Amino acid sequence: MTTHRIAVIPGDGIGKEVVPAGLDALHATARRFGLTLDFESFDFASADYWQRHGDMLPPDWEQTLRGYDAIYFGAVGWPEVVPDHVSLWGSLLQFRRVFDQYVNLRPCRLMPGVRSPLAGRLPGDIDFVVVRENTEGEYSSVGGRIFEGTDRETVLQETIMTRVGVDRVLRFAFELASRRPKRHLTSATKSNGISISMPYWDERVAAMGERFPDVRLDKFHIDALAAQFVLHPEWFDVVVASNLFGDILSDLGPACTGTLGIAPSANINPGGEHPSLFEPVHGSAPDIAGKGIANPIGQIWCGSMMLEHLGHPEAAAHLLGAVEDVLAYGPGQAPLTPDLHGTGTTAELGRAIAERV
C-alpha cells in the first residue's frame, strides 16, 4: 500500500477554518479506500509567520516541500498585516513558479441543490473547466518605476509569454478537451487590443489546433467571453486562458454556479518532477474570517482533485459524490453555509460530508 506524504499549509483567514474540514473529509475517504495519507502541517505562507519572521517563507522552504507528494493549501493574504503583492509573491506565486505548476485547473459546475444567480439554470447546464496558464504571462515581476514623485512618473510592467510556456499549457488543454465527450476548446484572447502578446497566443493556439483535428476550437475576446459566461454558460466545455484571463474567468465561472465557496483548483506540475498544489479558489476572505461560516466545500473538492492526481480516481469520485449528495439535500436538510442559503457552520457542513463519505 502506497503512502502519500502531503504538506498541509492552512495559511490565512478562512484558509485556517476550511482546511480542518478538508482534512476530515480526506481522512474519512482514506479510511474507506484503504489509503495511507501522511499529513504534515506548516505555519508558513501566512501573515502570522510574516509577523514573526519578516518573511513569508523559511529559507529552506523549497527543500522542505519538495519532499512531499502534494501540497494541500488553504489561502494566503491578509492585507491588514502585509500587502497582498508581498504576501502572494512571497509564497503562492513562488510555489507555482518554482515547482513549475504550469497548469491551473479549475472546474466550474452547477451542483445539485445549489442556486445559480443566473435565471433558469439547472445542474448540468453549467459544466466546464478553465485551464489557466500558471507561471508566466501577465504575472511577471519584471518592470519598475521611473521619475518617481514627479509629473513624469511612469510605471512599466512586462507581460512575458514564451513558446515553451504557451505551448505546454495549450497541449494540456487540447488533450483534456479531446478526452471529454464534447471535445470543445475555447481560447480566451484579446488580440484586438493587446496587440503583441495576444496575437502570439492566437497563433500558438491555431498551430496546436492543427494537431488536434478532432477538437472543436473557437476563440473569444476576453470581454465578450466574460459576457458569454453569463449569457450562455452552456456553450463551454474546456476554456484555455493566459494567467490573468484564467484568473478572471475562474472566479466569474464559479460565481455563475452560485458561490465561490465551492470552487476548487489544482496547480499542477504535469510532469510530476515537483509537487502539485491544491487550493480553493476563494482566498482568505477577510470579510467573513473568524466567524466559522466559511464554506468548506471548495477545500474538500480540492481534496478530491488531489486524490485523483495521486492516482486514486475512485476515491476522488467517491469524495466528490459525497459533496454532491450533501448539497442535494438542500439547506433544509443539510447544514449548508450562508453562501448556500443555509445556516450551517464550516464545522457542521464539513462533518456532514465526512460522515456521508
Place this chain on the structure above:
Amino acid sequence: MTTHRIAVIPGDGIGKEVVPAGLDALHATARRFGLTLDFESFDFASADYWQRHGDMLPPDWEQTLRGYDAIYFGAVGWPEVVPDHVSLWGSLLQFRRVFDQYVNLRPCRLMPGVRSPLAGRLPGDIDFVVVRENTEGEYSSVGGRIFEGTDRETVLQETIMTRVGVDRVLRFAFELASRRPKRHLTSATKSNGISISMPYWDERVAAMGERFPDVRLDKFHIDALAAQFVLHPEWFDVVVASNLFGDILSDLGPACTGTLGIAPSANINPGGEHPSLFEPVHGSAPDIAGKGIANPIGQIWCGSMMLEHLGHPEAAAHLLGAVEDVLAYGPGQAPLTPDLHGTGTTAELGRAIAERV
C-alpha cells in the same frame, strides 16, 4: 441657434446597420428640440476601405476629423479581411489616443422591459457606470518578439501607466461619483498578482481619495469584482478601471443587464480640445451582420450621450426616455430585436423609437 458638425463613421458589420437607425433618432430629436445637427459620413475605418486602400484611414484623417464637434461611430473589425489588431490599432485605438479621449464612459442599467439573465433582478437593481481609462495601460504598442521560430521564442508586451494618465481618469471618476446620489466609487485592481503596475494604481486611487472625502471608496481585485457583478450588481455605482479591466467590466456589466445590444459608450476628451467619439459597446458582430436584426439601441443611446456631451441634457434625456418607453412596451407591443426576445428588425425598432421621440 448653434450648429453641431458631426462626423459619422459606420465602419464594419452591424455598425453599418445600426448607424442609420441612430441617425433617424437623432434627426427626430433635433427637430423636436430645434437643434441643428450637421452630419457628414465617412467610409474609412472599415474593412471595405482597407481592401481599397491597404490602410484603415486616409493620411489626413486627423485634420479631417478635427473639424467636427463629435464623432458618431458604429463599429470596426472584420477579421476575415483584416486581422483585428491591425484594424483596431489602425483606427479606433488611434482615435482614442490621438484625440486624447482618455475617459471611456459606459453606463450599465437594467432597463424596463428587458429581461436580465440574473435571477430576480428588476429595473433599478442594476444601475452603475464604468469609467475606463482609454489611452494607456495594458493597451500599449510597446514590445516585440525575439528568437522567433525557436524554442526560446519570447514575446514581450509592456503595460505602461503614467501619473498624468492615471490621475486624470481617477479625478474624472471621483468627480462623477461625488455628483451622484450614492457617492460610491469602486476601483478595479489586481495588485496581488500584477505586482508593479497595479499597486501603483492602488496608490494613486488612495491619494486621489483623500481629496474626495465625501466619496465612499472601495476596491476589488478584478477576479472578485467580475464575480460580484454577477452576485451583487446592486453594490455598484461608479466603477473605475484600467484600460483592460474597464474593457472586460463594460462587457460583463451590460451582459448582466440583458444584452450587449443596448450598451453605449462615450470616448471623451474632457478638456474639449479634441472631438469625443460615441460608439456602442457591441462591436461589428460578424455572426449576425447582414441579417438586419441587430439591436440599434446601443447606437441610439450613444446619440443621447452625444447630445448630453454637446450641451443638450434635455434633448439627451428625452431621447433616452423614448428608448425606455419603447423597451417598456415589451416584445409583444414593440418590434424588439431577437436579443430582446422579440422578432423585430433593426429598422423597425429604430423607427419605433424615432416615432416615440
